[in-house]
Amino acid sequence: MANVLWMHGGACNGNTQSFLNAEEPTVIDLVTDFGINILYHHSLSMEFGEQVRHVFERILDGEVPLDIFVVEGTVIQGPNGTGRYDMLLDRPKKDWIWEFAHKAQYVVAVGDCACWGGVPATSPNPSESIGLQYQKGSHGGFLGADFRSKAGLPVINIPGCPSHPDWVTQILVAIATGRAEDVLLDELQRPQTFFKTFTQTGCTRVQYFEWKEPVEEFGQGTRKGCLFYEQGCRGPMTHSPCNRILWNRQSSKTRAGMPCIGCTEPQFPFFDLAPGTVFKTQKIFGSIPKEVPKDSDPLSYSVTAALARAAAPKWAREDMFVP
Amino acid sequence: MSKQGVEVSKKMELKVHSLGRVEGDLDVRVAVEDGVVVDAWTEATMFRGFEIILKGKDPQAGLIVTPRICGICGGSHLTKAVYALDTAWHTEVPPNATLIRNVAQAAETIQSIPRWFYALFAIGLTHQNYASSDLYDEVVRRWAPFEGEHYAIGVTVSSKPVEIYAIFGGQWPHSSFMVPGGVVSAPTLSDITRSISILEHYRETWLEKILLGCSVERWLENKTWSDVLNWLDERAAHRNSDLGLFIRYSMDIGLDKYGSGPGRYLAAGSFPHPQKYRFPTIDGRNAALISRSGVYDGKTFHDFDQERIREDHTHSFFRGSGSLHPFVGVTDPIDPVEGQKEGKYTFAKAPRYEVPGMGAVSLEAGPLARQVIAGRPGAEEWQDYDPLFLNIIQEIGPSVMVRVLARLHEAAKYYLRMRDWLKQINLNEKFYIKPRELPEGRGFGATEAARGALMDWLQIKDGKIDNYQVITPTAWNIGPRDGQGQRGPIETAMIGVPVRNPEDPVELAHIAQSYDSCLVCTVHAYDAKSHRELAKYEVVKM
Ligand code: SF4
Ligand code: SF4
Numbered sequence: 001m002a003n004v005l006w007m008h009g010g011a012c013n014g015n016t017q018s019f020l021n022a023e024e025p026t027v028i029d030l031v032t033d034f035g036i037n038i039l040y041h042h043s044l045s046m047e048f049g050e051q052v053r054h055v056f057e058r059i060l061d062g063e064v065p066l067d068i069f070v071v072e073g074t075v076i077q078g079p080n081g082t083g084r085y086d087m088l089l090d091r092p093k094k095d096w097i098w099e100f101a102h103k104a105q106y107v108v109a110v111g112d113c114a115c116w117g118g119v120p121a122t123s124p125n126p127s128e129s130i131g132l133q134y135q136k137g138s139h140g141g142f143l144g145a146d147f148r149s150k151a152g153l154p155v156i157n158i159p160g161c162p163s164h165p166d167w168v169t170q171i172l173v174a175i176a177t178g179r180a181e182d183v184l185l186d187e188l189q190r191p192q193t194f195f196k197t198f199t200q201t202g203c204t205r206v207q208y209f210e211w212k213e214p215v216e217e218f219g220q221g222t223r224k225g226c227l228f229y230e231q232g233c234r235g236p237m238t239h240s241p242c243n244r245i246l247w248n249r250q251s252s253k254t255r256a257g258m259p260c261i262g263c264t265e266p267q268f269p270f271f272d273l274a275p276g277t278v279f280k281t282q283k284i285f286g287s288i289p290k291e292v293p294k295d296s297d298p299l300s301y302s303v304t305a306a307l308a309r310a311a312a313p314k315w316a317r318e319d320m321f322v323p
Numbered sequence: 324m325s326k327q328g329v330e331v332s333k334k335m336e337l338k339v340h341s342l343g344r345v346e347g348d349l350d351v352r353v354a355v356e357d358g359v360v361v362d363a364w365t366e367a368t369m370f371r372g373f374e375i376i377l378k379g380k381d382p383q384a385g386l387i388v389t390p391r392i393c394g395i396c397g398g399s400h401l402t403k404a405v406y407a408l409d410t411a412w413h414t415e416v417p418p419n420a421t422l423i424r425n426v427a428q429a430a431e432t433i434q435s436i437p438r439w440f441y442a443l444f445a446i447g448l449t450h451q452n453y454a455s456s457d458l459y460d461e462v463v464r465r466w467a468p469f470e471g472e473h474y475a476i477g478v479t480v481s482s483k484p485v486e487i488y489a490i491f492g493g494q495w496p497h498s499s500f501m502v503p504g505g506v507v508s509a510p511t512l513s514d515i516t517r518s519i520s521i522l523e524h525y526r527e528t529w530l531e532k533i534l535l536g537c538s539v540e541r542w543l544e545n546k547t548w549s550d551v552l553n554w555l556d557e558r559a560a561h562r563n564s565d566l567g568l569f570i571r572y573s574m575d576i577g578l579d580k581y582g583s584g585p586g587r588y589l590a591a592g593s594f595p596h597p598q599k600y601r602f603p604t605i606d607g608r609n610a611a612l613i614s615r616s617g618v619y620d621g622k623t624f625h626d627f628d629q630e631r632i633r634e635d636h637t638h639s640f641f642r643g644s645g646s647l648h649p650f651v652g653v654t655d656p657i658d659p660v661e662g663q664k665e666g667k668y669t670f671a672k673a674p675r676y677e678v679p680g681m682g683a684v685s686l687e688a689g690p691l692a693r694q695v696i697a698g699r700p701g702a703e704e705w706q707d708y709d710p711l712f713l714n715i716i717q718e719i720g721p722s723v724m725v726r727v728l729a730r731l732h733e734a735a736k737y738y739l740r741m742r743d744w745l746k747q748i749n750l751n752e753k754f755y756i757k758p759r760e761l762p763e764g765r766g767f768g769a770t771e772a773a774r775g776a777l778m779d780w781l782q783i784k785d786g787k788i789d790n791y792q793v794i795t796p797t798a799w800n801i802g803p804r805d806g807q808g809q810r811g812p813i814e815t816a817m818i819g820v821p822v823r824n825p826e827d828p829v830e831l832a833h834i835a836q837s838y839d840s841c842l843v844c845t846v847h848a849y850d851a852k853s854h855r856e857l858a859k860y861e862v863v864k865m
Contacts, residue, residue, distance in 0.1 A: 012394040013394045014394020020478065020482065028479070079656070080658070085670075120376070122388075129371070218755045219506065219754040219755025219756075253493035253494060261499070278381040279383060321511055
């Protein structure tokens, strides 16, 4: 049995919507089979406001133990640090979040916004949004770098815009069934079981990547080529299991022909969406990709790339996924 | 209450916190007199400033940013954002791409219907206030949260239509797979087959079996309110379907009696015809839509014209007052504490529409609005003409019940459309035509999100976004008073509502939820007698 309180801050509800797409287990299974007891969730609970205040107060008074505090969305601090851009029950939501985080055994940040600030924190960050324990890539965030929940862990970050329902349900079940110790975190506090691999791992275009054959323009997307060279795919640099654990049980961005925009990484949206950076690979001298697979460098990468391209078999220039 | 003294008992003000919401939080204040709401103020309490973020960014940034305004309607945001760029860059959109955009947009909507109905709306119908209804036990058996038999089916099936979205777009929510000039994907035969079979699963498991109790075609034969009543009597399967039960229960507990709203409607229209909107322009849009745009002022239909829209922010937490067309719109927030001193009370602006002969008025957006507009005579043979809801509002007037019915009705309509579009996709034709990225331009894109009209205005200058303004269905519906003092649609809909129990005004919740203006879920009220410092249960000077 684990008591869960799910709260949304500066959010679009996308993580809740994604969560509702879960199938193994479904959200209903979590409640009926896995001992997850939802104390309150803004979209799913029957409770009315005053009853919600009551739930909140019972948690804060220590009457009801709070096992897992889930936050979706940023912590909104504006204007000027007052938090008045986001009120809940006539109180800045940031104050509620602070108190619950310090009451909970585990704190889980679901989605980019809660992890790193996400889209709302994109410059000029008009709402003064911040992630729970990071502001973009820098450690600290709203709760501070030293924050530890009651169980002694930092915030568990499950990023993604949105995060995939299976990433969330599996972590919730792990904690609820006493396996929290098995959840190994990486240097950005993300569960390694999901975020050690890259988006590229399992991408159906990897052969084209190896032979350096590009998708020349959109719309060929599903048929052939790799989106790295022109369309700015961040698959080789992004930690995510998107091509291992498929989306909606069917596909992934890169499978459908959309470049990975790196939504599980703290810098998302990359380059702050500056002109010329959306769906375009950033290059040096007009041809060498500025960013290359992790732990590689642009120059040696380019040398191998030229060789690969020259050696590419004929099929690497053809459609592989024919209608 | 009258025992406490005449004055206090007659007039009171309730502050109603709506906790369960999505895109911006909503509180409602209502003035109640003799148990009936006589005035209302809607207060959106969250600000994120997406329009400010978009300034100075890449022209295509809207494709990534605007879907994140709302994860419930993200696909709809993408749809109108891409059309705004299409019009600004003068693209050509191949018919295949329009078909896929339409399929995706409709998939998001038919996903939203069961998810909204069961998870967000119907659980409120299990409120014990209604325990005396003969139908109550059945309602609880079916629709109780988590445990209800149809709750589980409905919530589970809602994840299916978006699998179709994922097949074409990679994932739902939050893909940006629609790009100026088309879509990024180029599906294969198996993608089409699989999509059709997912649709069939949706129809079999829920749409016909649970919701309608009859075939989609049989339900769509209903053209008038009396047809619906006859349909109800025709077979036990109809009466006992979720739709049948909803109608009977609504009439029993009075959901057909209140929440009518302004009685004026707006549809931005959706689903361009693949051949007729190959070269998207702002002016050519209306004529190319399968689900038509339009405005109905209670008596007369008008063509929709984006030029007639203004956003008033006299009572909104933005600097100054006034009413601007979105192309020149400004989003400049202020501290609510400062704003309150000037009589401002919400982060929503108040969109208004200049109706010929009426001046700038508020309009209701949403499924009911769309279905009323669908009843406008004069549709082309390829356009949607559906007189049912125009007839219903003329026969029995709009209400919470009618608004919900309109939403459920669309599941049947869109299911058929999607089948049709999927069949038309030609796998050997283009899905994308690379556009020229013009450094200057002005774009307008619109669509119908599940919960109503959604529109973008985009100005590009020197290769970057100079101004970006979005008007959401939420803004249309929960917008506050304007400079003329006219209330917004939900404020209007609250008036005349009987509040049986001021400590638990579930009626107000039903109204807010029937609009589903991304304020899904629970609404709360409290009063001074029982609830400490936040209370506002007091005599209001009126
Ligand atoms: S499309 Fe992206 S994820 Fe796939 S192989 Fe190319 S770079 Fe990697
Ligand atoms: S493919 Fe990339 S952008 Fe898409 S969800 Fe995965 S990590 Fe995010």
